[in-house]
Amino acid sequence: MSRQVKESARDRVIAVAEQLFSDRGYKAVTLRDIADELGIRQASLYHHFPNGKEELFIEVTERAMLRHAEGMRATIADAPEDLESQLQAIARWMLSQPPVDMARMVRSDMVEIDEVQRHRLMQTALRSLLLPIEAVFDRGIDREGLRDVGHSRLLASSFLSIIEAIQVSVRFSSRQPEDMADEMISVVMNGLRAR
Amino acid sequence: MSRQVKESARDRVIAVAEQLFSDRGYKAVTLRDIADELGIRQASLYHHFPNGKEELFIEVTERAMLRHAEGMRATIADAPEDLESQLQAIARWMLSQPPVDMARMVRSDMVEIDEVQRHRLMQTALRSLLLPIEAVFDRGIDREGLRDVGHSRLLASSFLSIIEAIQVSVRFSSRQPEDMADEMISVVMNGLRAR
DNA sequence: ATTATCTATAGATCTATAGATAATGC
């Protein structure tokens, strides 16, 4: 077995931390929560992240965003060349991932961390999540002669937040998240056609 | 001056706590944050809320939800009898209020509080926010012969999350939130018409 | 040898309690 067949202990820490942070946010998750979930002691986390909680959160968030950048790129590349299919593909990708609560990230998590890192992370989130979706809307609207609302950034962030809402409502609904996503995508597509 | 012309000290506490809690969530806001903002000592908060932080959060959240119930009712009652106008009215109401991050509430804030209170608060949130919007969609779709997607609950939660996304994006955009809301409402309206 | 974990504990922060003092409203 060559390198990285077995994930490192550090990667396991990151995986668990991502689950917890993405669910409950920076302040609500303690290092003890993460350690307990891993079955190790809280102090042991400092072996992997000598600068502690903030370093771990930044690493977790950055990795998640870079994974989104790549997952988004690949899922869009694989999808048929029509807007509806591409939005469905994006929805499936996002639904396969831990939730990204942009509102909480911006208002709560990010204010706790170092300003320089915050700006960098925000940029990464923008480039990895919002801009790719925005580009899909722009290309789709152009290609399919849809109503250009002029502000595809708003379409992109609304689209993201709808998927987020679906991930929440899965808790209270027996419907499949993909079905809900497709239904809302259908509404948006119709909304962009005609008039 | 009869009762309640001057808001009580307790009401001031609630007002400040709501600003902070709705922005950053239960765990990220400390009693010291609230006291500092009020210009008093942290221990003084226990005069108004003998059971401490949790009691304060529950009171704040419940009040906010009841205010939404009433604000929603009034704003819908005042709006013209067409779906688009009613959605615009709801958007304006929500944009006039502190943000409600449903995702964060469900995943993060609520898990910290007592189970009985949590269930009660969730019910109140459902009745105050989601159900009124759902009812507006149902009546509008019926009245205007729009495409019945069958699941107006999803429309309602998507609508709420779009407004939430707009409240976030105001930080990064020079556009008026009301304009953004109207634009997305227009897309949704078109999406519900025809096919 | 290197990597991962442990125990023990310091120091900071946060919630909460007790009891004293000041401000307010009949």
Next chain:
DNA sequence: ATTATCTATAGATCTATAGATAATGC
């Protein structure tokens, strides 16, 4: 008299550090 605030402090929790011990991978 009642309401609102204060000081002082206990106790819990949380992050972080130091140094010892165990596990792992050539």
